[in-house]
Amino acid sequence: AKKINQYYNEIRTKEGLSSINLQYVAKNPKNINNQATTEEIELLDKFQRGEITFYQKVFIDERGKETLYYAKAGKPVTKSCLSCHGNPNSAPSAVIHEYGPAKGFFAQEGDIRAFSKVLMPLEPFIMIEKSVFQTRTIASLLSLLVIFILTFIFLRKEQKEANKFQKVIDTLNEIVIIKTKEEVLSTNRSFLKFFDVSDIKEFQQRYSCVSQVFQTEDESLEIDLNNIDNALISKLDNLDKSKRIVSMKNGKGELKKLTIKIHKLNELQYVIVFSDITQIKNRADMLEQKANVDSLTGAYSREKFNELYEIEFRRSQRYINSLSLLFLDIDHFKEINDTYGHDLGDQALIQFVKIIQENVRQYDVLARWGGEEFILMLPQTDMSAAFKIAEKLRKQISSHAFETIGTITCSIGVSMLQKNDDIHSLIKRADNALYKAKRSGRNRSIIDF
Structure with a gap:
């Protein structure tokens, strides 16, 4: 595993990617560095029982970074494996001399004695995905340049040239529409396929115009294609390329995300091009959500908190x-x-966050700082009000019956912005107050003035 790590990370470094960590984990390994933790032993038992074949989660590492933990079950022990992992009395003398008569032995045929795990930082992966989204958008816009050049040919040449143009745009994945304000003059096959129609006439029988199928989404543009003017074209051109997005339902009723570009051909005619980016946009949104929100509890991630804070x-x-x-x-x-295992511990964290979220305001910001530690930002809240909120939360948590576990308590440190505070000192003072609360017996709130 060490050589594989070294070789693979050399390749990743050349590609500008962060390092990952590959490791083989076992209950009774020959190499002590591969010793499974308590949680990983539970995972091995699940592999052995056939409940799962792989496992994955996102956790916050010691640096406060979101990291993917991925584990895959090893192959069952076979007869040939038993010579080195079965009865030590039957093992080669060289193996006994190297590892002793206990480490890595006593496995039985069919056992899942180990699994491989990979630790991968998520942040660089998210940035790459965002870069892919930007690249896809830019690539689409470059293809539009070709379309516009061909469109000029179509509008200024003979019918023979127009027919050639139609064949060209019919090969494009982008949806192409040439229209005046009132009338659609030409489209391509991608347009007909998207709306599941055989020709423009069938489209016009179903819809009054393309704008009719636009959907109102949080980040989608609202555009009236029957009122195209210089102001609208200028507005689109000035937008960041990744924000030139509209939402439309296709002929099957499926919601799609598309980039839009409008080009003025003359005083009466325009070419409009849509590029379907649904899959890559959904992927980028999903990864951004992972970057912003703790995957277990639903609280904000530490990175997102720092941004909002x-x-x-x-x-x-x-x-x-x-x-x-x-x-x-x-x-x-x-x-x-x-005592209760990590599954119930995870459920306790989820319930802990839920209690807090139900007892604070919508604009207060809760984030998982690391492990079982959380931070809550209270805008426009003075020291007296903050302490009351801390005590309310502490009592709500201590009075709640957590599944199987029963009662849980928490300690809380409180700080308020002072004149001489900087962005780090306010957090440090709250952390100091938490330390004092734990040193003073726990299950209490303490203010750092």
């Missing part, structure tokens, strides 16, 4: 608004995991 910190300083932070940490959480 910096904005709110600057705003509070500028307008002299109150701003408070709460650091919350579940008491004795390691004991919960050790």
Whole structure:
């Protein structure tokens, strides 16, 4: 595994990608570095029982970065494997001399004694996906340049040239429409295929215009293609390429995301081109969601919190608004995991976040800072109000009956923005207050003035 790691990461470094970590994990490995943790032993048992063949999760590493943990079951032990992993009395003397008579032995035929795991930072992967989305959009726009040149030919040459043009645009994946304000003059096959019609007449029987099938989405543009003018064209051209997006339902009723480009041919005629980016846009949105939200609890990620916190910190300083932070940490959480297992520990974290979210305002920001530690930003909240919120949350949590576990308590540190605070000191003071709360006996809220 060490050589595979080295070889693969050399390739990734050349490609500008971050390193990953590949490791083989076992209950009783020959190499102590491959010893499974308590959680991984539970995972091995699931592999052995045939409940799963792989496992994946996203967690926050010690640097506060979202990381993918992926595990895949190893192959069952065969008869040939038993010479080195079965009874040590039957093992080659060289193996006994190297590893001793205990490590890596006592496996039985059919056992899943190990699995391979990969740890991969998600942030570079997300940035690559966003880059792919941008590249796809730019590539589509470059193809439009060719379309526009051909369109000029179509409008200025003989019918023979127009027929050649039609054959060319019929080979394009982009939807091409040539129209005046009132009338569609020409389309290509991609247009007919998208709307599931045989010709323009059939389309016009179903719809009054293309704008009729536009859907109102949060980030989708609202455009009236029957009122195209210079202002609209200029507005589109000035938009970032990744924001020139409309939502439309195709002939099958499926919602699609498309980029749009409009070019003025003369005073009466325009060419409109749509490029379907649904799959790659959905992929980019999904990965952005993963980057912003903790996959287990649904709270914000640490990176997203830092982004929102910096904005709110600057705003509070500028307008002299109150701003408070709460650091919350579940008491004795390691004991919960050790006693009840990580599955119930994860459920406790989910329920813990749910209780907090149900008892704060919509514009308060809750994020998972790491492990069982969370941070809550309270805009326009002074010290007195922040402490009341901390105590309310603490009592709500301590009075809640968590599944199987029963009662859980938490410690909370509170800080409020002071005149001499910088963006780091306000967090540090809340962290210090949390430390004091835990040192003072836990299950309490403490303010750092």
